[in-house]
Amino acid sequence: MNLQDDGLSWIWLLSGGVLYFLAMIWSLKTAPWHKVLDKESQHVFLGATVMVFLLWNSGASIGSGLTFHLLMAALITLMFGAQFAMISMSIALLGVTALGNAGWLAYGLNAVLMGVIPILIVWWMAVWSYRYLERNFFVFILLNGFLAAGITSVVTLALSAVVMTWSGVQSVETLEQSFIPYIPLMAIPEGFSNAMLLLALVLMKPEWVSCFTDEQYLNGK
Numbered sequence: 001m002n003l004q005d006d007g008l009s010w011i012w013l014l015s016g017g018v019l020y021f022l023a024m025i026w027s028l029k030t031a032p033w034h035k036v037l038d039k040e041s042q043h044v045f046l047g048a049t050v051m052v053f054l055l056w057n058s059g060a061s062i063g064s065g066l067t068f069h070l071l072m073a074a075l076i077t078l079m080f081g082a083q084f085a086m087i088s089m090s091i092a093l094l095g096v097t098a099l100g101n102a103g104w105l106a107y108g109l110n111a112v113l114m115g116v117i118p119i120l121i122v123w124w125m126a127v128w129s130y131r132y133l134e135r136n137f138f139v140f141i142l143l144n145g146f147l148a149a150g151i152t153s154v155v156t157l158a159l160s161a162v163v164m165t166w167s168g169v170q171s172v173e174t175l176e177q178s179f180i181p182y183i184p185l186m187a188i189p190e191g192f193s194n195a196m197l198l199l200a201l202v203l204m205k206p207e208w209v210s211c212f213t214d215e216q217y218l219n220g221k
Contacts, residue, residue, distance in 0.1 A: 016109025032033030073118035
């Protein structure tokens, strides 16, 4: 859901901007930059960013300015970690906004809704599962890939509905008819697409997934 500037309360815009600014300061200061010094890592990072950019520009519109698109926050976070995931999605959102598919004043708010919050959810679930659950290949794919991705979709769309309602951008009646019923439905393709791509990567290019190692999730299982 790419929010435009029109009708959004300055409180939402300012709050989103401040939260995004703080998140980016943390990301830039704590990111493990040594991991992207080689050309292969840089190409993978840029390729993933382009994928997110294309997906965020190809949403399905249901009228009244309401659109849906895949987030891919789970895949990007598990591939690069929370810090680089925020940087990647920030770059993708710059492209989306430059094309007019999101508002410049709402850039920070969009980044928080589609980037910061989903990424933190995925990262928390990944850390929690690593500490408290068996380090199993299927647990990694189903929990960190499918379930986490589905949750991020529901949370992002639900928060977007709250922002649009409280700002008066959309009426409650419009959202109840044309937006809210689709929120749980979007969780399925979000979870499936993230899980399938994650599965393909850990099988063919496990070195591209920073949160996965054969030694911990496959060997001896």
